[in-house]
Amino acid sequence: MTHAYSRQRLVHSFRSSITVFCLLLGSLLLAMPQKTQAQEGADPEKHLNFYRIWGFVKYYHPASAEGRLKADSLFFLYLPKVDSAQNEKQANAVFKEMLQSVGLPEGDKIKPQEDNPKGAYLLKNVDDAWRNKSKYLSSDVRKHLEKLFERRYTGSKHHYTYVRYNPYGGTVPHELAYVRKPQENLTYPLRMLALAKFKTYVDYLYPYKHLMDKNWEDVIQVAVPLFAQCDSRQEYERLLLVVNAHLDDTQAFSFFRQLQHREKLFKNHYFPPFDYRVAEKKIIVTAIIDPVLCRQSNIRRGDIITALDSVAVEEWVGALKQVLAVSNQQALWARVGEWGDNLLFRSEDAQMQLQLLRGEETLSTTLRLLDPVLPAKAKLIDAYFKKVHATPAKKSKNLSYVAKDIVHFKIDDTFRFINDDTPEEDAVLMDTLLNRAAKAKGIIFDMRGEPDNSDFVYQYLYKKFGKKNHYFARYYQMNPYQLGTYRLLTQPEVYYPNNLTPEGTAYEGKVVILVNGHTHSIGEWNVMSLQRLFPNSITLGEQTAGADGDVKKFPLPGGYEATFSGNAIYYPNQSATQRKGIRLDQEAHPTLKGVLARKDQLLQKAINLINEEAPAAEAKK
Numbered sequence: 141m142t143h144a145y146s147r148q149r150l151v152h153s154f155r156s157s158i159t160v161f162c163l164l165l166g167s168l169l170l171a172m173p174q175k176t177q178a179q180e181g182a183d184p185e186k187h188l189n190f191y192r193i194w195g196f197v198k199y200y201h202p203a204s205a206e207g208r209l210k211a212d213s214l215f216f217l218y219l220p221k222v223d224s225a226q227n228e229k230q231a232n233a234v235f236k237e238m239l240q241s242v243g244l245p246e247g248d249k250i251k252p253q254e255d256n257p258k259g260a261y262l263l264k265n266v267d268d269a270w271r272n273k274s275k276y277l278s279s280d281v282r283k284h285l286e287k288l289f290e291r292r293y294t295g296s297k298h299h300y301t302y303v304r305y306n307p308y309g310g311t312v313p314h315e316l317a318y319v320r321k322p323q324e325n326l327t328y329p330l331r332m333l334a335l336a337k338f339k340t341y342v343d344y345l346y347p348y349k350h351l352m353d354k355n356w357e358d359v360i361q362v363a364v365p366l367f368a369q370c371d372s373r374q375e376y377e378r379l380l381l382v383v384n385a386h387l388d389d390t391q392a393f394s395f396f397r398q399l400q401h402r403e404k405l406f407k408n409h410y411f412p413p414f415d416y417r418v419a420e421k422k423i424i425v426t427a428i429i430d431p432v433l434c435r436q437s438n439i440r441r442g443d444i445i446t447a448l449d450s451v452a453v454e455e456w457v458g459a460l461k462q463v464l465a466v467s468n469q470q471a472l473w474a475r476v477g478e479w480g481d482n483l484l485f486r487s488e489d490a491q492m493q494l495q496l497l498r499g500e501e502t503l504s505t506t507l508r509l510l511d512p513v514l515p516a517k518a519k520l521i522d523a524y525f526k527k528v529h530a531t532p533a534k535k536s537k538n539l540s541y542v543a544k545d546i547v548h549f550k551i552d553d554t555f556r557f558i559n560d561d562t563p564e565e566d567a568v569l570m571d572t573l574l575n576r577a578a579k580a581k582g583i584i585f586d587m588r589g590e591p592d593n594s595d596f597v598y599q600y601l602y603k604k605f606g607k608k609n610h611y612f613a614r615y616y617q618m619n620p621y622q623l624g625t626y627r628l629l630t631q632p633e634v635y636y637p638n639n640l641t642p643e644g645t646a647y648e649g650k651v652v653i654l655v656n657g658h659t660h661s662i663g664e665w666n667v668m669s670l671q672r673l674f675p676n677s678i679t680l681g682e683q684t685a686g687a688d689g690d691v692k693k694f695p696l697p698g699g700y701e702a703t704f705s706g707n708a709i710y711y712p713n714q715s716a717t718q719r720k721g722i723r724l725d726q727e728a729h730p731t732l733k734g735v736l737a738r739k740d741q742l743l744q745k746a747i748n749l750i751n752e753e754a755p756a757a758e759a760k761k
Contacts, residue, residue: 182223182368184361186231187332189276190222191360193235195340196271196285198300199623202245205293209242211300212316215333232278239284245291252289253622262616262626262708264350265343270357294621301345301618308617309690309706312345319699322400325373330697334376335360335367338383338702341694344623347616347708348718352388359386374401376698381405384702385465388719390660390687391705392465393475398700408482410490410509414439415524418477419735421454422446423484426735429524430517433508440498442736447495448484456484467686467719474657474685485509539573543747545581551663552589554596570600578604582650582750586743587659587667588681597666599637605673606642611635612672613665615689616708626708635669651677652746655722660685665709667722678749680728681742684721 194215203209218238225231255261271277271285296302303310315337318330326334339360342349349356363383370376377399384395396402403409413430416423423445428434448456457476460483466472476483485492490509495502510517535556542548557573558566577583591597602610615634616626632638651674653667664684671677692706709717726749734741 182332182365184364185276186222186225186228187364188357188361189231189235189270189274190218191336191339192270193238193281193285194218194336195343196288197239197242198340199298199344200288200292201242202291202293203242204300205295205298207299207314212333214238214242215336216329219329219332228276229278231276232281235277235281236284239281239288244284244287245293247291249290250292250294250621253619253625259614259714260628261619262347262628265347265624266622292622296620298620298623301620301623309692311693311695311701312341315695316697317695317699318697320373323373325371326376326698328368331367331370331376332364334380334697335363335383337694337696338380341702342387342704345618345692345694345706346387346389346704347618347626347689348389348705351716351719352386354386356386359383373698374404377401378405380696380698380700380702381463385461385463387465387704388467389465389704390467390471390685391689391691391703393471395700395702396464397481406483407486407488409511409513410485410487411479411482411512411521412485413437413508413510414441415479415528416445416477417735418453418473418484419730419732421457421473422732423453423477424732424735427524427528430510430520433510437494437507438503438505439494439496439507442498444497444732445494446497449487449493450495453484468683468721470657470683470721471660471685471687472657474682537569537573539577541580542584542743543751546747546750547577547580547583548586548743549577549583549596550586550589551591551596551666553592555593557596558593567600567603571604574600574604578645578647580649582652582747583647584652584654584743584746584750585670585677586654587663587670588654588656588742589658589663591662591666594662597669599640601670601673602636602642603640604643605645605647606636607644608642610642610669610672611712612669614710614712614714616710618707647674650750652749653677653679654681654742654746655679655684655724656682656742657685659722660687661689661691661705664688664717664722668709668711668717671723678725679723680726680746680749681724682727682729683724686717686719686721688717 194211197209197214198204198211201209204211218234221234221237222231225234253261253263255263271282274282299314301312303313318326320326339356342356360383363379366379367376370379381396381399384392396406399405413428413433414425415427415429417426418424425439425441425443425445428439428441434440446453457472460476461469461472464472464483466475475481485507487509490511492507492509494505494507496505497503510521512518512521535553537557540548540550558569560566612635615629617629619625619627621627636642651670653670653674655667659667665688667679667684671679687705688709689705689707691703693701693703695701705718711717711723715723728742728745730741
């Protein structure tokens with residue numbers, strides 16, 4: 141597919157997307173506004189090359205890397221000159237002027253990063269064709285860029301990348317937030333700076349750029365006139381939302397929660413008067429929140445909603461992929477059912493049409509939605525969720541058994557095992573528990589949640605069941621020698637505590653590892669470790685979030701903070717986890733029937749696998 145054809149597809153995506161998206165999100169679409177006289181100079185190709193050169197200076201020039209050159213000021217100084225350029229020759233004159241103003245660094249030439257020894261570096265994001273073979277840039281500009289590259293900054297404490305006390309993730313430093321009032325649109329220079337920053341963050345700090353569905357250069361080029369002509373704060377947020385979605389990274393999913401105009405963009409002021417779950421690409425009513433509205437709407441617990449305003453639920457959710465960043469479809473389905481986000485029941489007024497199944501009967505009904513601002517309704521919501529999330533009685537520190545002689549460890553419920561006293565006392569306590577677990581017929585590691593104790597897998601399980609050289613993954617970190625490339629970390633503490641001597645206990649029972657779309661980031665990393673600790677284990681469930689690697693956060697003008705997977709994670713055989721998720725041995729999904737019966741079908745499947753008489757190795761096959 142040529143870039144020209146790809147850009148044409150992107151323009152279509154930005155302007156109108158698919159018809160169902162028009163129906164569902166309405167003004168959330170990126171319609172092409174009329175040009176205004178003030179921004180007629182926002183030529184896409186000219187701006188794209190300006191952003192490229194500006195980012196190149198920001199991340200490679202020693203003056204910028206050492207904090208002596210303020211990148212934002214440089215952008216603001218040359219943006220009007222770039223806009224005033226009437227053709228390629230004039231644009232190149234501006235680029236040359238900008239490069240000459242920052243000067244060339246002194247010093248010896250530095251070679252490009254090579255993958256030597258093989259596998260020690262990731263170079264997949266590197267694409268120098270824009271500056272080496274560009275037909276737009278003049279030879280003088282290309283030569284200047286090459287000389288700058290050969291004398292680039294290679295230190296570890298870069299002004300715009302070095303996060304003190306956190307070499308793996310955190311918020312990138314020295315980026316101004318440019319906070320404005322919620323209704324105040326950002327000025328043209330700030331909007332273009334936001335787009336330029338988004339582009340260069342991804343170019344130099346995002347290791348999975350090469351795995352994105354759309355060519356990143358095309359995404360930015362199509363966005364240029366839209367950002368230039370943006371006439372409101374709501375429109376600006378809409379544009380950021382769609383650009384963010386193109387990251388195809390579940391760790392960027394939550395960006396929409398920051399938006400000041402989120403309710404208007406998603407048209408989701410009104411909420412359903414019931415709680416629900418998503419299964420088999422349908423919505424099932426699991427509990428009643430407002431009995432009066434549900435009675436008026438002819439809604440009962442157990443109803444299966446198949447369509448919203450005559451659009452199938454699957455189609456409705458598919459449209460959300462245009463504006464929400466996820467690594468894969470399963471990650472999207474795992475998140476759209478969050479009642480508080482209200483991503484499914486979107487309506488401009490307090491009612492919508494539903495098609496539903498009730499037993500063998502197919503029904504159509506008008507759903508009366510709930511207004512959470514009304515005090516009486518807010519009280520109902522508060523009472524319901526207080527009951528759902530009520531703090532349980534003091535939990536036992538004993539092992540949990542889900543069947544005879546089968547231990548169940550929930551990754552979001554392991555902190556209860558320790559007293560949080562001295563490390564030595566906690567280690568003794570965990571050792572006692574794991575000695576008991578080691579005698580069980582089976583162990584289920586339930587990884588369908590957020591780990592509540594980072595030491596559970598990393599330290600305690602490794603000490604009991606691990607072996608020396610527990611390198612279960614390949615972790616690539618930003619490479620300061622050439623930003624945009626990544627280097628393999630080989631120090632043991634990245635993968636296991638090198639101050640512990642593992643006991644190497646051979647577990648004779650069966651191990652099942654449960655995963656789903658909520659297994660993400662550190663959860664996925666822990667699963668990889670478990671798969672190495674228990675090589676005959678069975679990883680069972682649904683595709684995981686496909687978003688591993690410590691989170692990096694980057695500020696954007698307007699007071700926003702976008703996030704992405706800041707480092708690259710692979711299996712030892714170099715197979716990727718990003719977007720794909722963790723290696724599954726057996727796929728299994730909850731069913732509507734199981735959800736309605738409040739049965740954990742994946743957990744039951746794990747119990748059945750352990751109780752099978754066949755050896756674990758055969759079951760895995």
